[in-house]
Amino acid sequence: xxMADERRLAMFPVSTxxxxxxxxxxxxxxxxxxxxxxxxxxxxGRLGVVLIARGSEVGGGDERFxxxxxxxxxxxxxxxxxxxxxxxxxxxLIRVRRWLEDSPYPSALVQDVDAVPTEDGDDLRVAELxxxxxxxxxxxxxxxxxxxxxxxxxxxxxxIAWRLCALxxxxxxxRQRLLExxxxxxxxxxxxxxxxxxxxxxxxxxxGG
Numbered sequence: 280x281x282m283a284d285e286r287r288l289a290m291f292p293v294s295t296x297x298x299x300x301x302x303x304x305x306x307x308x309x310x311x312x313x314x315x316x317x318x319x320x321x322x323x324g325r326l327g328v329v330l331i332a333r334g335s336e337v338g339g340g341d342e343r344f345x346x347x348x349x350x351x352x353x354x355x356x357x358x359x360x361x362x363x364x365x366x367x368x369x370x371x372l373i374r375v376r377r378w379l380e381d382s383p384y385p386s387a388l389v390q391d392v393d394a395v396p397t398e399d400g401d402d403l404r405v406a407e408l409x410x411x412x413x414x415x416x417x418x419x420x421x422x423x424x425x426x427x428x429x430x431x432x433x434x435x436x437x438x439i440a441w442r443l444c445a446l447x448x449x450x451x452x453x454r455q456r457l458l459e460x461x462x463x464x465x466x467x468x469x470x471x472x473x474x475x476x477x478x479x480x481x482x483x484x485x486x487g488g
Contacts, residue, residue, distance in 0.1 A: 285376055288349070289315050290327040290385040292341055296454035297328040297348045299369045300433065300441045307363040311384040316355065316363050324352040327373055327389060330455050345375040346392070346459045369441075372458065397436035397463035406443050406467050407432065409474045413448060416481040423448055440467060449473050 291312065297303045307316055319326050328350045334341030350367035357363055372392035379386045397403065410426065417423040426446065432439040444457045444466070453473055460466035 284390050285388045287386055288327045288389045289319055290329060290387050291315065292329050292331045292343045292385060294331055295451055296330050296458055297350060297369045298441045298445045298458065299348060299371060300438045301369040301445045303328065303350070303367050305365040305367060307365060313361055313363065315384040316365065319352060320355060326350055327387065328367065329375070330451055344455055347373055347375070349373050395462050397440045399436040402464060402467040403436055403439060406471050409471055410443055410446060413474050413478045413481065416478060416485065417448055419485060420481065444470060447474060448477055
């Protein structure tokens with residue numbers, strides 16, 4: 280990819296990770312992000328969502344990861360005092376090539392991350408089974424509901440893989456590792472390693488260790 284592939288995109292740094300096919304509610308109250316929402320709605324309704332590496336969502340001065348997700352505004356509810364309640368949906372992965380000045384709100388020059396299709400194979404099914412086991416164990420601790428047996432994770436291997444990542448009971452930095460994985464197979468291998476580690480911890484707690 281060259282410079283011609285770069286485009287400017289409004290950016291919304293947050294304290295969580297949005298995966299492709301995922302959805303994220305956003306409460307927008309800072310003046311700069313109100314302006315961002317207004318500008319996005321006047322255009323294509325798209326913005327970039329990235330995880331904050333260090334700092335706060337409020338006030339600026341934060342450090343941000345450079346791999347994130349293009350999001351589309353799916354619902355926008357204005358409030359009487361100027362705030363917004365949004366729901367955004369994750370589309371594709373992007374990589375920030377250069378952060379621009381945060382004026383009037385964060386923006387960056389970004390490039391799309393080349394998408395490699397997820398194969399419908401054993402790795403996908405093993406990861407789903409392990410996720411169901413771990414969520415069932417966590418439900419015994421009252422920390423997460425189990426996954427319903429009939430829950431549909433999607434219609435394509437890509438959608439299923441990303442939804443497995445979204446449902447995984449791991450922290451934001453591990454979610455970022457999943458987002459940044461070099462390809463679908465590496466992502467599923469990492470997901471399985473993370474789930475097994477969580478499962479071992481929960482089993483130890485349940486056993487009184």
